[in-house]
Amino acid sequence: MALKLHNTLTGTKDLFEPLEPGHAGMYTCGPTVWNFAHVGNLRAFLFYDLLRRHLQVVGYRVNHVMNVTDIDDRILDQAMHAGTTIGDYVKPYLSAFFEDMATLRAQAAEHYPRATEHIGDMVAMISALLEHGHAYIAEGDVYFRIASFPAYGALSRLDRTGLRAGTRVAADKYDKESVSDFALWKKAQPGDEQLGAAWDAPFGRGRPGWHIECSAMSKRYLGDTFDIHCGGIDLMFPHHENEIAQSEAANHQPFARVWLHSEHLAEAGGEKMSKSAGGFTTLRDLVAGGHDPLAVRFFLMANAHYRARIRLSNDALYAAAEQVRRLRDFAGRVRRSAPGPSEDQALVQRVAAVRAGYREALDDDLNLPQGIGLVFELIREANAALDEGRVGERGHSELLALMDEVDAHVDVIGADEPGLADEVERLIAEREAARAARDFARADRLRDELRERGIALEDSKEGVRWKRIRVGTE
Ligand SMILES: [Zn+2]
Numbered sequence: 001m002a003l004k005l006h007n008t009l010t011g012t013k014d015l016f017e018p019l020e021p022g023h024a025g026m027y028t029c030g031p032t033v034w035n036f037a038h039v040g041n042l043r044a045f046l047f048y049d050l051l052r053r054h055l056q057v058v059g060y061r062v063n064h065v066m067n068v069t070d071i072d073d074r075i076l077d078q079a080m081h082a083g084t085t086i087g088d089y090v091k092p093y094l095s096a097f098f099e100d101m102a103t104l105r106a107q108a109a110e111h112y113p114r115a116t117e118h119i120g121d122m123v124a125m126i127s128a129l130l131e132h133g134h135a136y137i138a139e140g141d142v143y144f145r146i147a148s149f150p151a152y153g154a155l156s157r158l159d160r161t162g163l164r165a166g167t168r169v170a171a172d173k174y175d176k177e178s179v180s181d182f183a184l185w186k187k188a189q190p191g192d193e194q195l196g197a198a199w200d201a202p203f204g205r206g207r208p209g210w211h212i213e214c215s216a217m218s219k220r221y222l223g224d225t226f227d228i229h230c231g232g233i234d235l236m237f238p239h240h241e242n243e244i245a246q247s248e249a250a251n252h253q254p255f256a257r258v259w260l261h262s263e264h265l266a267e268a269g270g271e272k273m274s275k276s277a278g279g280f281t282t283l284r285d286l287v288a289g290g291h292d293p294l295a296v297r298f299f300l301m302a303n304a305h306y307r308a309r310i311r312l313s314n315d316a317l318y319a320a321a322e323q324v325r326r327l328r329d330f331a332g333r334v335r336r337s338a339p340g341p342s343e344d345q346a347l348v349q350r351v352a353a354v355r356a357g358y359r360e361a362l363d364d365d366l367n368l369p370q371g372i373g374l375v376f377e378l379i380r381e382a383n384a385a386l387d388e389g390r391v392g393e394r395g396h397s398e399l400l401a402l403m404d405e406v407d408a409h410v411d412v413i414g415a416d417e418p419g420l421a422d423e424v425e426r427l428i429a430e431r432e433a434a435r436a437a438r439d440f441a442r443a444d445r446l447r448d449e450l451r452e453r454g455i456a457l458e459d460s461k462e463g464v465r466w467k468r469i470r471v472g473t474e
Contacts, residue, residue: 003058005228006307006365008236008259009155013365016258018227024060026052027218027256029231029239030112032069033093034078037100038280039300039312040265044232046297047262047306049106051230053409054362064109065221068094070116072210076197085196087116100283103293104300105411113217115208121216122208123201125250126184130203134249138175140187140204146180149245155259156237182242183209211242218256219247229256233263262306281312289314294412295321302368302410323376324412330379331403331413332454333386334396343392347385351398354378358405368409375406424455428464431457 003016018024028048031037037045048066055062070090079089101108115122126142129135134148146152153159188198188205197207218226224247231240240259247255267281286296291314299320304310354374361371382399385391391399407413431446447457450466458465 003054003363004365005258005260008261009257014258016227018060019225019257022059022061023063024055024228025063025222025226026055026065026228026230027214027222027226028064028066028109028229029214029235030066030068031097032072032074033090033097034072034074035093036096036282036284038282039267039286039296040232040234040280042100042104042283042296043265043300043310044230044262045101045106046104046300047260048109048230049104050301050306050366050368050409051228051260052107052109053411054366057362057405057408062110063222065111065113065218066109067214067217068097068112068114069210069213070094070114071197071207076192076195079195079197080191085194087196096284103283103287104297105294105415111221113221115213115217118213118217118220119199119208121220122185122212123199125212125216125219125246126208127202128250129184129246132249134245135184136177137203138177140206141175141183142185142203143176143181144184144242144246144249146178146182146245149249151248152245153241155241155244158237158241180238182211182238184212184246185209211239212246214239214243215246215250215255218243219251224251224253224255226256228258228260230260230262233261236261260306263309265300266309266311286317291317292321292324294324294415298324298410298412302372305365305367305369307365323372326376326379327403327406327410328413330383331407333383334391334399334403335454336452337386337391337396339393339396340386340389340391342390343394344385344390347381347390348392348394348398350378350381351395351402355398355402355405358402362409372406372410375402378402424450424466428457428466432464 004013005016006013016024026048029044031041031045045066048064052062052064071086075086075090079086082089126135129144130137130142133145135142135144137143185201185203185206185208188207192198192207198205199207218229229240229243236259244255247253283293283296287293295317299312299317300310302323303316303320310316354377357374358371361367361374364370382391382395385395403413427446427450431443434440434443434446450457455466458467
């Protein structure tokens, strides 16, 4: 196990060493369900998916926690305008989030804690902070006292002298001691009761701030100290700094040991990809625009390293769709072809070298684009070898193994094509009609055609069933 990850805390690529051998605990900042997730969020979520998949490939048992923020100012605002409670307001967006994750083939996390279901944990942590002088009450709100936590700013390498200088100027306007102090708890406002957004606490009825939820819920599911914390780069400051301050001040233990941040996704200027009023693009916009969700997944996950910025455009998505097609076509060709009579030893060695190189790239801070690059180079050579019958038993099984290894991350090869089911059903109906008409030659041709596409038919009492032919079961 030689996995290296770039730790924002140290600023270097470090060997990943979990607290408990063989186990990896990870907390990832999840969606705020005030609306549909935009593609920038989806990039971060698919980066989490890449990380959890590779941890599994390396051999770890993963405990992945992804919070769902179902209370914040935007949700309160929208619920009020809609004349409903926050619980009812978020329902469709919560379902939409899980639908988007399934459409994009993100593996499910082990836990999806919702903020409103963990208020008790937050109240307990705020009470501990008040008790130790890390928090104070001002006009019914509770604030974290940044001056009480000297390590504040270490993650984002914040210049604290600037933080203090800014403080004196603006502090008069606020009830808090320092302008950079942040809210842990907000006093209930008139109207919060009807929205279902107020809870009892020893320090007064109200609702939690956003930052405290991640500190409280990571503690609940992963303990005071855990292995990995991830988020988009936009969350590093102040959200992640605040999480560290709250958790370490309350628990007197180090918080997350490794911090990973994924970069921004920019939307190409001038190109209107979004149909939603908010001006941001959602998965639904892209699908409505004719893009294949698998191409969206591949683009977001594999086209650039997670720490590099990327730009979303129609052309980039078309290019990703073409790459997905090439991977699927090649994997399908290898799967369907029988090993040839002769074995090209040089090719066998090349495939083994690419398998090793692919794994090395992933172990090097999840460099999937580099790994995929090696695979595409090989595909050209392997196609030529298949044309010339130079792929024997060894080469064939090495190629199958490589494609399985790639699909353990990208998960686009074994995925069913959108619309495939309809197409298969149509061909099955045609075959049934041919059989009814006793045109058995045509029925057999249709069966062969399906087999060519990796679909096997089974005649049963209930009618014809079909299944995708998986590697090794042919
Ligand atoms: Zn968070």
